[in-house]
Amino acid sequence: MTRIITLGIDLAGKQQNPTGWATLKNKIVKTGEVHTNKEIIELVQKTNPTLIAIDAPLMLPKEGILRKVDKEMIRQGYHVFPPRLPAMEKLTIRAEKLAKKIQKLGFQVIEVHPTSTRKALNLPPKQWRKIQTLLTQIGLSGTHEHRVLTPHEIDAVTAALTAYLHLRGKTVKIGDENEGYIIIPEEMDWRHISL
Numbered sequence: 747m748t749r750i751i752t753l754g755i756d757l758a759g760k761q762q763n764p765t766g767w768a769t770l771k772n773k774i775v776k777t778g779e780v781h782t783n784k785e786i787i788e789l790v791q792k793t794n795p796t797l798i799a800i801d802a803p804l805m806l807p808k809e810g811i812l813r814k815v816d817k818e819m820i821r822q823g824y825h826v827f828p829p830r831l832p833a834m835e836k837l838t839i840r841a842e843k844l845a846k847k848i849q850k851l852g853f854q855v856i857e858v859h860p861t862s863t864r865k866a867l868n869l870p871p872k873q874w875r876k877i878q879t880l881l882t883q884i885g886l887s888g889t890h891e892h893r894v895l896t897p898h899e900i901d902a903v904t905a906a907l908t909a910y911l912h913l914r915g916k917t918v919k920i921g922d923e924n925e926g927y928i929i930i931p932e933e934m935d936w937r938h939i940s941l
Contacts (some may be wrong), residue, residue: 795909
């Protein structure tokens with residue numbers, strides 16, 4: 747498993763806003779922020795990840811404001827925003843185009859929802875400083891040990907961790923082929939994550 751590299755992307759709705767990114771390789775986390783689609787593509791090519799996890803809907807609903815996956819997530823107690831809300835729609839359109847470009851380059855992409863990942867792993871949903879401290883306790887080292895991460899970076903680390911767990915067969919797939927899937931970890935306490 748030493749060659750596995752996962753890349754988490756906390757995508758912003760607009761290119762002028764910061765998009766958080768994080769790589770996870772051999773329990774070492776590197777994070778940062780980028781802005782443009784071009785920068786994201788360059789990051790993907792430079793990182794050459796095994797799997798990319800994007801925190802954004804990768805598909806719009808066929809009708810209404812929610813996809814089947816969103817309804818199922820909400821039913822299971824995971825709070826997701828409807829992709830057809832105006833701000834979310836911009837994000838979804840950007841994410842869908844970007845995911846297609848990345849896939850054309852030969853990379854695998856999954857849709858994730860970091861807040862739901864943290865809920866499944868019994869981590870605090872939005873207490874950023876506490877989450878950052880817990881990353882070390884999970885067994886991760888890297889950028890988070892040297893400076894305060896932005897919420898975008900923490901979401902990106904969570905996304906990269908979800909991708910890692912997915913490759914280890916420790917996730918569930920919610921949704922369908924028609925409107926897409928969201929990948930979340932199997933419910934477990936974060937103390938039981940084995941990296």
